[in-house]
Amino acid sequence: MTPRRPPARVLVAVPLAVLLAFVVPRPSPAAARAADSRHDVVTWAASADRLGDGVADRAYRLVVRTSVGGDDLRIRLTNAFGDRPVTFDSVRAGIRRQGAALVPGSNRRLLFGGSPAVTVPAGTTVTSDALPGRLPAATDLVVSLHSPDAAGPASGHGMAMQTSYLAQGDHTAEEGADAWSATTGSWFYLDSVSVRADASTGAVAALGDSITDGWQSTSGLDRRWPDYLARRLRRADTAVQGVANEGISGNKVLADGAGQSALNRLERDVLTQPGVRTVFLFEGVNDIKAHSRVTAQDMIAGYREILRRAHAAGRCVVGATVAPFKGWSEWDPAAESVRQDVNAFIRDSGEFDAVTDFDRVLRSPYDHERILPFFDGGDHLHPDDKGMQAMADAVDLEALDCA
Known part of the structure; x- marks a missing residue:
């Protein structure tokens, strides 16, 4: 029997219910009381390697596909192959609409120890704070990040088989695609995403x-x-x-x-x-x-x-x-x-x-x-x-x- 080929995914606006699930903080006290019966589960990952040299004042808009759905998204940034610290002063997560454009209202800031900026020492990884809200399975998640000082060996995954986007300067807060005119076939500095399930x-x-x-x-x-x-x-x-x-x-x-x-x-x-x-x-x-x-x-x-x-x-x-x-x-x-x-x-x-x-x-x-x-x-x-x-x-x- 010939294996069935799934239909090509058409990149259109995410239904409102999906958008709301991602952007609305969890409101349920019952869910909070049940937190001890939940744990973090990886929903996407890609192994890191050296990706050439980092570029200062560059922003990355990285497109990844979730597997399991859950709450309280976290991302892990990697500097595993760096020879010096790298700082990220703006990191956001949103839902893709089409290309580099995001669903309006979905692009939210991620924090690290309560701060919007984080410095990742050479040879290490850093995990973000939880971002409240529901992230469904099979979602095109977009992580946008900017580094003011990247230099030396960059870490990430070379062969993504997925188009992501580049911009010079910090355009991470922008949900439109205008600034993201360059493309890349690699995932820079991001090596996993997890959710609470x-x-x-x-x-x-x-x-x-x-x-x-x-x-x-x-x-x-x-x-x-x-x-x-x-x-x-x-x-x-x-x-x-x-x-x-x-x-x-x-x-x-x-x-x-x-x-x-x-x-x-x-x-x-x-x-x-x-x-x-x-x-x-x-x-x-x-x-x-x-x-x-x-x-x-x-x-x-x-x-x-x-x-x-x-x-x-x-x-x-x-x-x-x-x-x-x-x-x-x-x-x-x-x-x-x-x-x-x-x-x-x-x-x-x-x-x-x-x-x-x-x-x-x-x-x-x-x-x-x-x-x-x-x-x-x-x-x-x-x-x-x-x-x-x-x-x-x-x-x-x-x-x-x-x-």
Whole structure:
């Protein structure tokens, strides 16, 4: 059966009910009394890496898509790869109307320890105060921020597969699009958004590489496989509702390069994200590709270290098999042999809390070393939109809630 392609999202004004849900502070004393039964859950995330040098007096209007809905939005700003402090003197959150324009009345200031300005030391992250009000699931949230002094290495996520906007000078309070004439395909300084939700609500963090990051999916339409998974979770009304996409294009399990390795970024990108109940580990092809000299035992040792640390932190781990990539320039029989041995460990070791077999989902029935042409994004490694949806459809939703 051909996977169903969702209709393209049309960017129009948000219905008044959604707008009011976001901008009106919570009024209910009963909700306040029940606060001890609620907790923060990540609704969007993107792993940070170095993004070149920061620019002083630049503003960013960053467009992200929420997964789980809730109250009391918080954002986390990152200077993880900076070599000096960076100050943000204006940070706001609003709802997108179209392009860089916001729904009128939705753009609200975020505070940090009660102050509108915050300085983030080099190598750290900072989380905002809660912004009262309801933020629905599947919302185009816009975070606008301005730094008067950014310089040196900037931190953020390089391959957003989403258009965001730039302006020179502080235009963060403006809801119109006039000042935001430049665009960017990266998310600068923002690495997660969380909301307050019922204590039974959790999130899954997808730890991966370019396939998880969404390369070869349609840009701007949220067709990465974690996006399709978020849609399935909403329809199923499961306890796990939040989805944090912690993929970095080119990333490896064992070695730094395109971002810090999965081992080195596990704590910051996954284990410190609020409400994460399950780690979905789908990574390894960049370690395995030809001439890497990485063995199956090397990979298994890396997976076991992630398992050990995630379990010690009280998280479940779903392992996903490494997908086929014959036809990609770095494929060779030796690399394929390592992939097969690694996949046998993931499937059969019993060390993961659950397994999703992306290899079997994506491979051609005529050549198991190749991706099915129907799912091939064109380079024989990355799935297209149809392949991304097939991957998400293969995830056992109950396995994501293995507490």
